[in-house]
Each structure stands twice: as C-alpha cells, then as structure tokens.
Amino acid sequence: MQEIFQIRQNIWHIQDATDVFFTLIFGEKHALVIDSGYGKADHRSLVERLLSTPYTVINTHGHPDHTGGNSQYDAVYVHPADLEMARRNGSLDDTHPVLKPLSAEKTYDLGGIHVKTIFLPGHTKGTVGFLCEEYRLLVAGDAFNPDMWMFADNHDTLDTLAQTLQKALSLPFDSYLGSHTTREVPREFLEDALTNVLRAEVNWNSLQTILGKETYEIAYEGSHGRSSIRIEADQALKLAAEKRRGFQTTLLHGTGRPDFPAGSTLSPVFQASAFRHDTAQEMANIFAKKQAGFNYSRIGNPTIRTFEERITQLEGGAAAVAFSSGMAAITATFLNIVTAGDTILSTAGLYGGTIELFKSLSRFGIQVSYVPVNDFEALEAAITPTVKLIFAETISNPGLAVSDIEKLATLAHKYKLPLILDNTMASPYLVRPFTWGADIVIHSSSKYINGGGSGISGIVIDSGHFQWDPQRYPSLEPFLNNPAGLPPFAVRLRSDLLCNYGACLSPQNAFLNLLGLETLGLRMEKECSNTMALALYFKTLPGVTVNYPGLTENPSHETAEKILEHGFGAILTVRLGTREKAFRVMDALKIPQIVSNIGDNRTLVVHPASTMALHSTRQEQEDAGVFEDLIRISVGIEDIHDLIQDFDQAFKSLSTAST
Numbered sequence: 001m002q003e004i005f006q007i008r009q010n011i012w013h014i015q016d017a018t019d020v021f022f023t024l025i026f027g028e029k030h031a032l033v034i035d036s037g038y039g040k041a042d043h044r045s046l047v048e049r050l051l052s053t054p055y056t057v058i059n060t061h062g063h064p065d066h067t068g069g070n071s072q073y074d075a076v077y078v079h080p081a082d083l084e085m086a087r088r089n090g091s092l093d094d095t096h097p098v099l100k101p102l103s104a105e106k107t108y109d110l111g112g113i114h115v116k117t118i119f120l121p122g123h124t125k126g127t128v129g130f131l132c133e134e135y136r137l138l139v140a141g142d143a144f145n146p147d148m149w150m151f152a153d154n155h156d157t158l159d160t161l162a163q164t165l166q167k168a169l170s171l172p173f174d175s176y177l178g179s180h181t182t183r184e185v186p187r188e189f190l191e192d193a194l195t196n197v198l199r200a201e202v203n204w205n206s207l208q209t210i211l212g213k214e215t216y217e218i219a220y221e222g223s224h225g226r227s228s229i230r231i232e233a234d235q236a237l238k239l240a241a242e243k244r245r246g247f248q249t250t251l252l253h254g255t256g257r258p259d260f261p262a263g264s265t266l267s268p269v270f271q272a273s274a275f276r277h278d279t280a281q282e283m284a285n286i287f288a289k290k291q292a293g294f295n296y297s298r299i300g301n302p303t304i305r306t307f308e309e310r311i312t313q314l315e316g317g318a319a320a321v322a323f324s325s326g327m328a329a330i331t332a333t334f335l336n337i338v339t340a341g342d343t344i345l346s347t348a349g350l351y352g353g354t355i356e357l358f359k360s361l362s363r364f365g366i367q368v369s370y371v372p373v374n375d376f377e378a379l380e381a382a383i384t385p386t387v388k389l390i391f392a393e394t395i396s397n398p399g400l401a402v403s404d405i406e407k408l409a410t411l412a413h414k415y416k417l418p419l420i421l422d423n424t425m426a427s428p429y430l431v432r433p434f435t436w437g438a439d440i441v442i443h444s445s446s447k448y449i450n451g452g453g454s455g456i457s458g459i460v461i462d463s464g465h466f467q468w469d470p471q472r473y474p475s476l477e478p479f480l481n482n483p484a485g486l487p488p489f490a491v492r493l494r495s496d497l498l499c500n501y502g503a504c505l506s507p508q509n510a511f512l513n514l515l516g517l518e519t520l521g522l523r524m525e526k527e528c529s530n531t532m533a534l535a536l537y538f539k540t541l542p543g544v545t546v547n548y549p550g551l552t553e554n555p556s557h558e559t560a561e562k563i564l565e566h567g568f569g570a571i572l573t574v575r576l577g578t579r580e581k582a583f584r585v586m587d588a589l590k591i592p593q594i595v596s597n598i599g600d601n602r603t604l605v606v607h608p609a610s611t612m613a614l615h616s617t618r619q620e621q622e623d624a625g626v627f628e629d630l631i632r633i634s635v636g637i638e639d640i641h642d643l644i645q646d647f648d649q650a651f652k653s654l655s656t657a658s659t
C-alpha cells in the first residue's frame with residue numbers, strides 16, 4: 001500500500017509499496033512526477049488511479065539511461081547535462097521517443113497549476129528545481145533531501161552543495177521541498193545548512209554536522225509550522241475528485257466548446273457515403289494520411305469521429321474505433337492481434353455471444369482457455385507461450401461476477417500480455433478500466449452508452465500504453481512508431497480490421513449514441529439506485545435468491561466496492577426455484593418487457609437459459625451463472641415504487657396460482 005503525504009492541495013509526496021518515492025504535482029490536465037525511482041516502477045498507473053482521470057504524466061529524473069520504465073510516461077524530461085553524459089557514456093537509448101531535454105526558466109502549465117523550471121548548480125552536473133508559482137514553493141530533487149546529503153560525497157563536493165543552497169536561497173520563494181521528503185523545508189533550515197557547509201565543518205557521513213541537528217524529517221520542530229499531512233489513499237481519491245469536473249459536466253461539455261456547423265449544439269448527422277475534394281492532390285493526401293479529412297464513410301465519417309472522440313475522452317484512452325455492433329468490435333479486437341496457433345486466455349462466464357464467437361474462432365486455429373473470474377492462481381498457471389492476451393468482462397453477464405481489474409492487469413503485465421476488457425455492463429460511469437491498468441476496452445454501445453435501445457453498435461478504445469513486442473505481435477509491427485505517434489493497436493484496427501472486414505458504424509447510429517451519451521450519468525445513477533432498491537426488496541421474498549454485487553453478502557461485493565464508483569450496476573438476477581415459476585412471473589409483469597437486451601431506459605426481463613444461453617451446454621450455462629429458474633432483470637429509470645409494486649403483484653400471482 002502506498003503512503004501519501006499531502007504537501008499542498010496539488011502537491012503530494014508518494015511512497016509506493018516498493019519503497020520508491022517521488023513528488024507528484026498535478027493540475028487539471030497534466031501530472032508531473034518528480035524523481036520517480038529512475039522511472040522503473042509502474043508509477044504511471046499509480047498516478048492515474050489516484051487521480052482517476054486521464055493524465056499526461058511527465059517524469060523528470062536524472063537518469064536518462066534507465067530506459068526500463070521511461071516508456072510508461074508521456075514524456076521524460078531530463079537535465080540536458082544528464083542527457084549529454086549518458087550519450088558520452090554510450091548508455092543513452094537515443095531512439096526512445098519520450099526522452100526530452102528540459103529547458104531552464106520555462107513555465108509548464110499543468111492546468112490551473114504552473115511550474116517553472118530552474119537549473120540549480122551542484123549535484124553531479126546540475127540539478128533541476130521546479131517553482132510552483134501558485135504556492136511559492138521550490139521543489140528540487142536530491143538537493144533538498146537532508147538524508148541524501150549523507151552520501152553527498154558521491155554526488156557533491158562542499159562547493160557544489162554550497163552553490164545549490166546559495167542559489168536556492170537567492171530565489172524569492174518561501175519554502176522548499178526535496179523530492180524525497182515528506183515535509184517542506186523552511187528557509188531557516190537551508191540557511192543553517194549553508195552556514196555549516198561554508199564553515200566546512202562537514203563530515204559527509206554525519207548529517208548533524210551539516211545541520212547542527214537531527215534530520216529534518218525526524219526531529220525538526222521549527223516554528224515555521226506548516227508541514228505535510230499524511231493522507232489515506234481514499235482521502236487522496238476524494239481530494240483528486242474535487243479538483244476535476246464532474247462526469248455529467250464532462251459528458252455535456254467535453255473539454256472545450258464544440259465546433260459544429262452553424263453553431264449547432266449537437267453533431268449533425270453526416271448521412272453521406274463519401275466526401276468530395278477540391279483537388280486530386282487533396283484527396284491523395286488524405287488517402288496517404290498526410291492530411292486530416294474524410295473520403296469514404298466505411299473508413300471514417302465526421303459524426304462517427306465525434307462519437308469515437310467522446311468515448312476516448314470518457315474512458316481516458318488514446319484512440320477509439322467504432323464498429324457496427326459490440327460483437328463486431330470484439331471480433332475485430334481479437335483478430336487484430338491473434339492468429340492460428342494463438343490462445344486467448346479468458347475469464348469464464350462470458351456474455352453468450354462472445355462464447356459462441358470463441359467456438360467459431362476455433363475453426364481458424366485460435367484456441368481459448370477459460371479460468372474462473374478472480375482465480376489468479378489458475379490464471380497464472382494457464383499462461384503458456386501461445387497465450388497472446390487476457391480477456392475479461394468488468395461485470396460478467398449474467399453471472400454478475402466483478403473482475404478485480406487491478407490484479408488482472410498486474411498479472412497480465414508481469415507476462416507482458418495486454419489486458420482486454422469488455423466494459424459493457426459497467427459503462428464508463430461505473431469504472432474506467434484504464435485507471436486500473438487495462439490496455440484495451442471494448443463496449444457494446446448498443447447498451448448503456450446508447451441508453452434508449454435505439455441502435456446496435458460497438459467501440460474499441462486503446463489506452464495507448466501497452467508496449468507491443470513486434471516479435472510476439474507481428475501484425476502490429478508495421479504500425480509501431482507511426483509518424484503521427486498514434487497507438488499502433490488502434491491504427492491497425494482501423495486501417496485493416498474496420499476498413500477491410502467492413503463492419504462500420506452508420507452515422508445515424510453514431511448520432512443516436514451521442515444523444516444517449518449525454519444522459520449516461522443521470523441514467524446510470526437512477527438505474528443503479530433502482531436496482532439496489534429492487535435487490536433489497538427481492539431479499540424479503542421467501543423462495544427467491546437474488547444476485548446483485550451491491551448486496552454486502554454477495555461474493556463479488558468486496559471487489560465491486562474496490563473497482564466500481566457511483567454504484568453496483570443496473571442488472572440483477574433472481575432464482576425462483578423452477579423454470580415454470582420464472583416464466584409465470586415474467587408473464588405476469590405489466591411494466592418490465594420481455595426483451596433480450598440490457599441498458600435500456602425501460603426495465604427488461606429475460607430468461608437466459610432458454611434464450612441467449614440456448615446453445616451452451618449445461619456446464620457452460622452454470623459456469624456463466626445461468627440456471628433454469630433464473631430471470632435476468634435489466635433495471636430501467638421507471639419510478640421505483642411502480643417497479644416494486646409490479647414485481648410484487650407478479651410474485652403474489654405465483655402463490656395464488658399454486659394454492
């Protein structure tokens with residue numbers, strides 16, 4: 001478990017579980033990670049999880065040759081002298097696109113918070129400081145870490161240390177923070193240290209001789225009062241949530257003003273198969289991807305593009321590709337990276353359509369192995385050299401098992417496998433799987449995203465974070481390091497799977513999805529609370545067992561509490577004892593409709609065993625949580641008392657009929 005110390009509202013000191021610590025400064029748009037353990041630990045996902053929002057994460061540290069973890073960041077800035085030294089040593093991986101030289105005296109806008117870089121002398125070849133302008137606080141690397149001075153003879157001489165301190169004291173700031181300290185250092189402390197350094201009374205192995213007192217962290221009790229406070233992770237989450245726009249506001253307004261023709265508030269429906277160009281050259285440029293634009297709606301269309309961009313933003317990904325259905329999106333995702341001889345490792349109890357797809361893929365030599373949801377030992381044991389990806393559903397349908405996405409991602413990444421998640425049942429309102437480390441997310445947008453049950457569609461979102469090994473994923477090789485810097489998975493998905501297999505979304509359905517999307521937050525909020533109320537009501541009925549992750553006794557409750565925000569989903573199942581009773585209750589309902597769909601504004605009921613799971617064996621059905629006496633209820637936004645009353649009369653009719 002990481003420990004978090006809040007230095008200021010937007011400045012935290014984080015010690016992660018592996019005992020690597022760093023300073024995090026974040027604004028609305030970007031997060032700056034200072035001195036993060038040579039960039040080796042997986043701090044990006046830690047930061048994204050804590051801030052639970054898509055971030056450009058920038059690391060700065062003095063080790064350009066430690067390329068191991070650099071690629072996790074959007075950019076790694078290093079002191080130009082460090083870059084130069086690594087280059088001279090021959091240890092710099094020059095091809096690494098994230099490495100950039102830091103410029104002195106440059107102000108970076110993190111979104112509401114500004115940091116200005118200052119080069120300080122000393123500490124090998126110079127060290128970097130960040131002035132947080134809003135807080136009048138100077139953050140620097142080891143230069144202000146008293147405990148680092150203990151082995152300062154590795155890095156500094158008395159002269160360079162004095163220069164660092166003098167320069168820092170010459171700057172008009174009030175407070176100082178070392179990137180590895182949990183408290184800010186008052187000016188008085190640096191003055192004391194400087195005095196002692198100038199008196200040359202320094203034995204490098206004794207901090208006390210520099211400071212004249214014990215280390216700041218342990219014993220300094222100065223009158224300059226303010227120090228950091230330790231905060232718990234969930235408190236950190238709450239603090240982070242306060243500083244970002246709410247889900248519903250973002251849904252309606254995005255991050256900027258829309259730019260639709262004639263000032264239209266909604267995206268027009270570009271109901272056209274193809275797009276005209278003024279010159280042959282312009283068209284050639286668009287085909288060659290040298291110029292943005294549209295040619296043919298199978299490959300791209302402005303309404304579809306707007307939908308893709310909205311979903312990319314909602315999920316916090318790098319790019320998205322829309323498809324004609326959820327199944328088309330799932331099929332294309334797999335075919336993008338697997339081929340004959342490969343294995344898909346999947347959790348069991350999947351959506352019926354996906355199980356049928358897997359059976360069909362076996363004809364092409366693609367194997368699937370199943371392990372139970374959240375059985376990580378079985379999962380690890382099932383990882384063989386032919387496994388190319390791990391697939392799971394956030395909430396399984398209709399088993400309602402909630403996957404611990406964090407643990408799945410950790411295991412997948414240990415074996416350098418991507419984690420692909422079907423997030424249909426949860427929707428981005430309940431969880432954004434990238435914040436837990438997932439690599440690719442798929443939605444059947446026919447469901448909650450559309451909301452009104454007005455059109456079939458699917459979408460795949462690429463986080464852009466997974467490092468695809470060209471040997472293991474040869475289909476992606478031509479797309480790695482593409483000139484536009486786009487995520488290779490999404491680029492191939494569009495240019496091959498969408499373009500050549502042809503399962504494109506219609507502009508009209510993209511528009512209906514955009515319309516539905518505007519109320520995703522409102523709908524989910526109401527549907528989740530209705531579902532909770534219904535679950536509690538079903539618990540009071542004799543002879544009925546209810547499965548809903550929101551109930552504390554539910555086997556998935558603990559994971560659901562960890563993974564899901566805002567609610568526990570809008571699907572529940574009930575078992576009534578016999579298939580006959582299940583059918584009678586369904587037939588007696590006056591409000592819920594008998595429909596094999598989910599995520600509609602209306603409440604829908606279905607008997608999975610005789611419908612979606614019809615072609616599965618009994619064992620497959622039970623693995624998927626499907627039983628003869630089970631009804632699945634997709635709860636809508638009706639008034640809850642009407643729903644409860646209706647179910648009540650339906651259940652009462654059962655006992656009247658049997659007496």
Ligand SMILES: *Cc1c(COP(=O)(O)O)cnc(C)c1O
Pocket residue numbers: 325326327328351353354393397422424425444445446447456457458598
């Ligand atoms: C509905 C659904 C699908 C398939 O999506 P379509 O849009 O119907 O093709 C895939 N996964 C889950 C979890 C679903 O509920």
